[in-house]
Amino acid sequence: MKLSWIKIAWRNLASKPLSTALSIALLAFGVGMVSLMMLAEHQLRDAFDRNIKDIDMVLGAKGSPLQLILANVYHVDAPTGNIRLADAEKVMRHPYVAEAIPLAYGDNFQRYRIVGTEPSYVEHYGAELAEGRLWETPFEVVVGARVAREAGLKLGDTFFSSHGLLDETDVHTDKTFTVVGVLEESRSVLDQLLLCNVQTVWGVHEHKGEEVEQEVTAVLLKKRNPLAVLTLPNLISDTNMQIALPAIEVNRLTQNFGLGLGTLRTIALLIMALSFASIFISVYDSLLARRYELALMRTMGATARGLYGSLLLEGGLLSLGGVVLGAVVSRVGIALLATLVEDKFRYDLNALAILPSEWLLAASAIAVGLLAAAIPGLRALRLDISRTLSDA
Amino acid sequence: MRSPVPKINNLRLMVMPRIYDLRTFGGMIATENLTFQYAPETPMLRFPDVVCAAGERLLLLGDSGCGKTTLLHLMSGLLRPATGTVTVAGTALDGLTGRELDRFRGAEVGIVFQRAHFVQSLTVLQNLALPGFLSGKGTEGGEERARAMLERLGIGEKADKRPRDLSIGEQQRAGIARALIHSPSVLLADEPTSALDDRSTERVIALLESEADRVGAALVVVTHDTRLKDRYANRVTLNPVSEWA
Numbered sequence: 001m002k003l004s005w006i007k008i009a010w011r012n013l014a015s016k017p018l019s020t021a022l023s024i025a026l027l028a029f030g031v032g033m034v035s036l037m038m039l040a041e042h043q044l045r046d047a048f049d050r051n052i053k054d055i056d057m058v059l060g061a062k063g064s065p066l067q068l069i070l071a072n073v074y075h076v077d078a079p080t081g082n083i084r085l086a087d088a089e090k091v092m093r094h095p096y097v098a099e100a101i102p103l104a105y106g107d108n109f110q111r112y113r114i115v116g117t118e119p120s121y122v123e124h125y126g127a128e129l130a131e132g133r134l135w136e137t138p139f140e141v142v143v144g145a146r147v148a149r150e151a152g153l154k155l156g157d158t159f160f161s162s163h164g165l166l167d168e169t170d171v172h173t174d175k176t177f178t179v180v181g182v183l184e185e186s187r188s189v190l191d192q193l194l195l196c197n198v199q200t201v202w203g204v205h206e207h208k209g210e211e212v213e214q215e216v217t218a219v220l221l222k223k224r225n226p227l228a229v230l231t232l233p234n235l236i237s238d239t240n241m242q243i244a245l246p247a248i249e250v251n252r253l254t255q256n257f258g259l260g261l262g263t264l265r266t267i268a269l270l271i272m273a274l275s276f277a278s279i280f281i282s283v284y285d286s287l288l289a290r291r292y293e294l295a296l297m298r299t300m301g302a303t304a305r306g307l308y309g310s311l312l313l314e315g316g317l318l319s320l321g322g323v324v325l326g327a328v329v330s331r332v333g334i335a336l337l338a339t340l341v342e343d344k345f346r347y348d349l350n351a352l353a354i355l356p357s358e359w360l361l362a363a364s365a366i367a368v369g370l371l372a373a374a375i376p377g378l379r380a381l382r383l384d385i386s387r388t389l390s391d392a
Numbered sequence: 393m394r395s396p397v398p399k400i401n402n403l404r405l406m407v408m409p410r411i412y413d414l415r416t417f418g419g420m421i422a423t424e425n426l427t428f429q430y431a432p433e434t435p436m437l438r439f440p441d442v443v444c445a446a447g448e449r450l451l452l453l454g455d456s457g458c459g460k461t462t463l464l465h466l467m468s469g470l471l472r473p474a475t476g477t478v479t480v481a482g483t484a485l486d487g488l489t490g491r492e493l494d495r496f497r498g499a500e501v502g503i504v505f506q507r508a509h510f511v512q513s514l515t516v517l518q519n520l521a522l523p524g525f526l527s528g529k530g531t532e533g534g535e536e537r538a539r540a541m542l543e544r545l546g547i548g549e550k551a552d553k554r555p556r557d558l559s560i561g562e563q564q565r566a567g568i569a570r571a572l573i574h575s576p577s578v579l580l581a582d583e584p585t586s587a588l589d590d591r592s593t594e595r596v597i598a599l600l601e602s603e604a605d606r607v608g609a610a611l612v613v614v615t616h617d618t619r620l621k622d623r624y625a626n627r628v629t630l631n632p633v634s635e636w637a
Binding site: 014 | 465491494497498511522529
């Protein structure tokens, strides 16, 4: 029968379950939405940044520079077209370029892209082989961790590729690929690719001995000299090629994307304001209904400050409940979003990470609850016990 | 915390023209020259001095509107008098700060209201734990003592019920239990019988007396109930406010 203020506050909340549930639900929803957005934004940015990793420029066919970046750095968009290797080499061999990684693709296996490239592509992302070895001869492939898992490819497996990047109907049944290596999970774009040499990609489309023009889709460039950003585009101004800067394009993307997030954030803040009102009304209401009880507790030795504290505690408990439930809501939300994003873009979102900004969010939500209780609670401080008891 | 027995009390002890045994003084409640005004324009209320020792009983009689409840609130420190002093268990209430007064009242004064009120979200038993918890005094024996008390008052099986699930009579008895559970020095009863029939009145007043005796508290009954007017020799009748001028 031990009593405590927490127990009394808890009993009071539990005695009006509907109003308590409404307050908690509103706050949870507001907190959940804001933290969901923080998580989504953070994790997308994180995924973007991880894949840019020291890629200063991307050389590819003319078209939308954003598309060029999305297609070749993240492998989520269709490529802008192909460029002739001979043309590209002018840039690749330029003294301002520290590293150049060619990418050639156009086929898929179960919708995972088969990319012809150099071993330096693997080194660039610091990926390790889980088993097997890197490719050496045409039609040897190394598969990313995700591809191996989802498509069920193992060392020594053979398969045919399909033409295009999304379609699985047009199968090149004359050329057999062999898995010679599987990569460890690197949490980069490599996880979702099948890698081979560039000759393989040309070989797939080489029909009955006729020579295919040596083309690549894009070249990832790392600069040696900052002037490269200014000089190289001039070098190719009269070709069908362009150079795009991933940092700038991604910034532009997240800014546009940020606009949508901003709207959602406003809605979430409105919901939090509503939950403030709800807690305010809930405490105010219970204060009116319990005026006599509060006076009674004063006659039994409760100080005005003690009662004020107990009302704050009720607001605090409500908001704490909201914050905890909100965290659960946002985790469920991000998990749902993750499956959606993974399905569409093949990107992992890690649902369980807690951001520093979320602690701030939790603290401010609890502050909202305390404030919502503190204002009506002032009436408890000023309660005229004698009159309240006489009026009853 | 200042000393619970301010020096001035010793002085008052000497000038107090009462015949009560000094051994029981600790449980006493006494008022002296009390006046009170609700607002500047309203008449100044003057109250006769009253005194009630530990284990003794006092009747405060008077019709509605003669300031009975005001006097009761002054005696329990819920209202501060304009002039005069209330002494409870050897402590002058005017010497206490608001906080101290709250604590002191919680620990030393039990109040039985005309209609019992409870913290509705707590069980009867938890309501009985409130005085000990809120006054910081604690309740000796805790749950056992509370259950025994409810048992004695014939509502033992209601201990874990919500107050609203009790009948009015049961609530009244639970109210008495709550007023006395923490062994206060003074038990103030505000119209405890006015809503009750003759038989219940007798039962309730007998309960008040026996339970007050059990903890050695001074029992002050404030009432306009004529059935009680001859019950105690120690009685003070208040005059209607309109006749005070």
